[in-house]
Amino acid sequence: MESLDPRVRLAWVVGALVPGAVIAAVAVVAVRIGAPVPLTAALALAAVVVTLGLVAAVYRYRVWRFEVRDDSLFIVRGVLTRVDTSVPYVRVQHVDTRRGPLERALGLASVVVYTAGSRGADITIPGLTPARAGELREQLRELATESEFDAV
Structure with a gap:
């Protein structure tokens, strides 16, 4: 991971x-x-x-870890309450990168994965370099597109 x-x-x-x-x-x-x-x-x-x-x-x-798997994005996070999240690519609507002022000052970026489902069903992966965030965004976008075609 x-x-x-x-x-x-x-x-x-x-x-x-x-x-x-x-x-x-x-x-x-x-x-x-x-x-x-x-x-x-x-x-x-x-x-x-x-x-x-x-x-x-x-x-x-x-604690914070993530893994791009064959069928889903898997995230582990949480200090007091450990949260393991698996996001199937077929549920991914779109993927963004975000860089707030503090992130820009530190040379970091976040990837936000918006999913189908309930309101506010988005996952943020913080603390990535801008290059890694861009790569991850494109990788997740491609995997979501492929899973959409596989579902049809």
């Missing part, structure tokens, strides 16, 4: 820092305007949120 680019950990760490920074900022502003907020407790909460986010980012990277 294929793992993600190690730089994705940095993106996840940044994602973990944001909630902690928001909690700390709200606490500091509340104290500045005179609200009875225990600043040390709020900052401790922010530190706990950041620490849990950092630990989750490390474990998330260790």
Whole structure:
């Protein structure tokens, strides 16, 4: 099974820092305007949120794997709840690559696989190099097209 680019950990760490920074900022502003907020407790909460986010980012990277199989895309992910997903190519509607600002800064991309079925039935594979994301997008597109012809 294929793992993600190690730089994705940095993106996840940044994602973990944001909630902690928001909690700390709200606490500091509340104290500045005179609200009875225990600043040390709020900052401790922010530190706990950041620490849990950092630990989750490390474990998330260790678990996240995917494999392009003959008949489906197989993904393993999840820290507390392990999720194994198998997406049959016949269910794939279309495949996109996505690069947000943080991903562009880190030289990463994501592949989004949209599937037939319920609303929001899409799978995202994060933490790929742009070249690998493009290759994977085209590979999945071709496999989906072939499976469509095989189903007929």
